[in-house]
Amino acid sequence: xxxxxxxxxLIVEKPLKLDCGQTxxxxxxxxxTYGSLNNDKDNAILVFHALTGDQFVTGINPITKxxxxxxxxxxxxxxxxxxxxxxxxxxxxxxxxxxxGPSHENPKTKKIYGTDFPVITINDMVNxxxxxxxxxxxxxxxxxxxxxxxxxxxLQFISNYPDKAKTAIPIAxxxxxxxxxxxxxxxxxQAIAADHNWSDGNYNSKNIVPDKGLAVARMAAHITYLxxxxxxxxxxxxxxxxxxxxxxxxxxxxxxxxLRYQGSVFVDRFDANSYLYITRAMDYFxxxxxxxxxxxxxxxxxxxxxxxxSFTSDWLYPTQENKxxxxxxxxxxxxxxxxxxxxxxxxDSFLLNVPDFLKALKNFLDKSYTEKIS
Amino acid sequence: xxxxxxxxxxxIEKNASVLDVGCDDxxxxxxxxxxxxxxxxxxxxxxxxxxxxxxKGLTVIEGNAEYDLKQFPENSFDYVVLGQTLQAFxxxxxxxxxxxxxxxxxxxxxxxxxxxxxxxxxxxxxxxxITSSLPNEWYNTPNIHMxxxxxxxxxxxxxxxxxxxSLALMNKKVTNINKSNLFIKNLFGELxxxxxxx
Numbered sequence: 039x040x041x042x043x044x045x046x047x048l049i050v051e052k053p054l055k056l057d058c059g060q061t062x063x064x065x066x067x068x069x070x071t072y073g074s075l076n077n078d079k080d081n082a083i084l085v086f087h088a089l090t091g092d093q094f095v096t097g098i099n100p101i102t103k104x105x106x107x108x109x110x111x112x113x114x115x116x117x118x119x120x121x122x123x124x125x126x127x128x129x130x131x132x133x134x135x136x137x138x139g140p141s142h143e144n145p146k147t148k149k150i151y152g153t154d155f156p157v158i159t160i161n162d163m164v165n166x167x168x169x170x171x172x173x174x175x176x177x178x179x180x181x182x183x184x185x186x187x188x189x190x191x192x193l194q195f196i197s198n199y200p201d202k203a204k205t206a207i208p209i210a211x212x213x214x215x216x217x218x219x220x221x222x223x224x225x226x227x228q229a230i231a232a233d234h235n236w237s238d239g240n241y242n243s244k245n246i247v248p249d250k251g252l253a254v255a256r257m258a259a260h261i262t263y264l265x266x267x268x269x270x271x272x273x274x275x276x277x278x279x280x281x282x283x284x285x286x287x288x289x290x291x292x293x294x295x296x297l298r299y300q301g302s303v304f305v306d307r308f309d310a311n312s313y314l315y316i317t318r319a320m321d322y323f324x325x326x327x328x329x330x331x332x333x334x335x336x337x338x339x340x341x342x343x344x345x346x347x348s349f350t351s352d353w354l355y356p357t358q359e360n361k362x363x364x365x366x367x368x369x370x371x372x373x374x375x376x377x378x379x380x381x382x383x384x385x386d387s388f389l390l391n392v393p394d395f396l397k398a399l400k401n402f403l404d405k406s407y408t409e410k411i412s
Numbered sequence: 413x414x415x416x417x418x419x420x421x422x423x424i425e426k427n428a429s430v431l432d433v434g435c436d437d438x439x440x441x442x443x444x445x446x447x448x449x450x451x452x453x454x455x456x457x458x459x460x461x462x463x464x465x466x467x468k469g470l471t472v473i474e475g476n477a478e479y480d481l482k483q484f485p486e487n488s489f490d491y492v493v494l495g496q497t498l499q500a501f502x503x504x505x506x507x508x509x510x511x512x513x514x515x516x517x518x519x520x521x522x523x524x525x526x527x528x529x530x531x532x533x534x535x536x537x538x539x540x541x542i543t544s545s546l547p548n549e550w551y552n553t554p555n556i557h558m559x560x561x562x563x564x565x566x567x568x569x570x571x572x573x574x575x576x577x578s579l580a581l582m583n584k585k586v587t588n589i590n591k592s593n594l595f596i597k598n599l600f601g602e603l604x605x606x607x608x609x610x
Contacts, residue, residue: 343471364473365483373453376473377462394459398466405469 044100045093045136046070050169057159057322067166068136069093069128072112073120075174081407082176083118084167084203085127086184086191089259089316090308092135093127096120101135102307110391117400122407123180126170130163130191132316134309137166141242141309152311153239160187160323164194171202178202180407183399185209185388186355187316190323193336193363197325200340205406207399209347209388212359213333213366214324219354222262223317226255230310239311252310253301260300265351265384269293333366344374345402347395349387375402415584416603417443420493420519423577423607424448428490431455431515433477434497438465445470453489455480478502481510492518496603499523499555508571512610517576521605524580526560526598545602561589561597561604568608577607 045068053063070093075082085095087107092099096106096113112118112125129137132155140155147154171179182192182203189211196206212219233251235241241248261269273293277283280290289295329335344367348360357378367374379395381387387395417440424430426448432441435454438461444450454472456462465472473480477494478501492515494507499522501507511518523545524530533541540550548555559567561580568575578589580601589597589604597604 345466368473368483368488369485371488373471374473375466375471376475377459377466378474380459394463398463401463401467401469405467409469 047136048170048173050166052169054162054165056156056162058157060156062138062156065131065138065166066136066142067128067131067138067169068133069126069170070095071127072096072125073123075124075176079174079176080178080180081122082124082126082174082179083181083183083403084170084179084195085112085118085125086163086167086182086188086195087127087130088184088186088188089320090256090304090313091188092133093129094135095125095127107389110389111396111399117396118183118403119400123403126174128167128170130316130319131166132158132163132312132319134312139309140239140311140315150240150242152242153314155311155315157318157322158315159319160190160194161198161328163319164191164198167191168195168199168202178204181205181207181403183207183209184211186211186385187320189355190320190325193325194323196340196342197328197336200337200342203342205343205345205403206340207345207347207402208360208363210349210352210355210360210385211363212323212355213336213363214326215321216359220321222259222354223321225258226317227314229254229258230314233310236310239314241310247305248310249305252305252308252313253298255310255313256304256308257297257301260297262354263384263386265353265382267351267382268384271382333362334369337367337372338370340372342372343406344372345398346374346376347388347398348376348378349381349383349385349392349395350378351382352385352387354385413439413443414495416495416521416581416605419579419581419586419605420444420495420521421447423519423605424450424491427451429453429488431484431489431492433481433492433494433511435461435465435470435472436495437461438468438470438472440493440495441465441470441472442468477507477510481507481514484514486513487516489515490517491515494518494520496521496523499557499559501557504557505571508567508573512573512608517607517609519605519607520564521603522559522561522564523555524561524598524601524604525558526562527602528599531599561601562594564604564606565589565594568606572610574609575606576609579605581605 047066055061091107094106096109114121129135131138140151184192189208192208230251233248235246236248276292278292278295326333348357364376381392429451432454462474492511530541580597581603
């Protein structure tokens with residue numbers, strides 16, 4: 039399969055100084071667009087993807103042949119209506135869907151980067167993607183939207199480019215990765231590192247993949263995306279294609295089988311080193327610290343209209359952490375709305391068919407667009 | 413639209429910044445946005461009502477005024493409006509203090525428990541009054557701290573805030589309340605509307 043023929047890529051020539059100190063240039067940024075940019079160029083929405091997402095927001099992902107990760111929310115007539123808006127999404131740098139990442143070849147050594155790839159941050163991701171605005175000739179985006187790590191990018195984007203977006207919708211996210219967030223990410227990274235195939239990150243040259251480690255990382259993370267109630271209702275103690283316990287370690291329970299499946303399909307589409315790099319970027323995210331303990335200062339120069347959304351059963355990025363962003367915005371008199379959506383689908387709620395969420399998102403965008411706020 | 417919305421609007425200057433505490437379905441917000449070009453925000457406890465406000469393009473924060481007003485710095489708004497909900501809070505003293513901290517001025521409306529129908533209801537029937545503006549039974553009413561127009565005037569002295577303007581609404585007509593007519597207004601006013609400042 040030739041991945042490249044389905045991937046649009048912008049080569050960013052402009053040097054980008056990363057937070058780690060290194061400077062990169064002439065690096066690829068893979069992106070996809072949906073809908074069309076109008077003549078006024080005032081209908082563009084930049085969507086930021088989460089940890090394991092990519093630029094293929096909706097429709098059929100040409101690489102995985104599955105529905106795009108935000109198909110419920112983005113598309114013709116949907117919350118982010120592609121009949122109306124021009125949707126842009128880029129694969130984050132550090133990722134594995136065409137953007138500059140650890141599976142790329144280091145031009146100096148002619149070897150795959152692996153763990154020689156520079157450690158990147160949410161700030162770096164956003165600074166790379168802002169180049170897309172110049173590429174499309176967009177002065178100001180109508181909106182920046184994203185959930186989870188995508189929400190962190192929304193916050194960072196507004197902080198870095200306060201007048202480049204009219205509206206901002208950070209969903210189910212945080213302004214600072216908590217100890218619990220870091221702990222779960224570290225569990226995933228250690229699972230990858232514990233796989234012998236990982237070979238200190240040099241698996242590419244050996245033509246092997248640390249698929250077992252990556253699958254375990256995905257399984258552990260997947261649990262954190264769901265709620266206890268949701269899991270109990272969906273799986274309970276139901277058995278997997280058997281009438282009784284088998285007194286062994288096969289997947290007796292449906293939940294075990296489900297998690298194993300989630301792990302196995304994930305390794306087919308995701309690179310283990312990318313997983314390390316992106317989780318690291320999330321862990322390093324601390325917008326509060328960037329502004330010396332005062333999150334409000336991150337937003338003091340923006341006129342953007344904010345809409346913050348959280349979910350009742352999200353224990354990974356709980357409502358209070360989302361509310362902290364609201365509080366910081368109110369402290370500088372920003373225009374901010376907030377709603378906590380009732381859902382038992384956990385952190386993953388923003389990716390799923392949660393009608394109250396989809397309705398709120400649509401109403402906010404469509405009303406803000408007709409207002410033509412500046 | 414509630415009859416007092418026009419009265420509230422008349423108390424507010426054009427282009428003022430306003431926070432509507434307990435903004436409900438956003439009707440007052442819309443009215444102020446249109447008529448006063450107010451920079452208006454709302455805070456509302458009900459998720460459904462927040463959704464309704466969003467569908468109207470209003471900026472609303474889901475939250476409980478009793479706990480969530482503290483997120484706003486001092487004098488964030490020219491006016492903070494609290495419509496007919498003071499009596500529903502666990503701690504009205506705290507809420508009033510917060511209103512006057514967050515807003516340069518506050519507009520508070522209260523259903524008057526001193527209205528003659530309420531008094532008569534209790535006097536004759538000997539049961540907790542139920543009227544058109546107070547339709548709940550004692551055991552399921554959200555109104556746990558009912559007060560009268562006179563009580564609120566007393567409250568201003570205790571809490572040490574100034575009443576700039578006090579109006580009584582009766583039969584959709586609005587009249588001024590002053591020292592000499594307080595007894596009458598407290599007997600016939602259905603609603604008290606107060607413009608206050610710390």
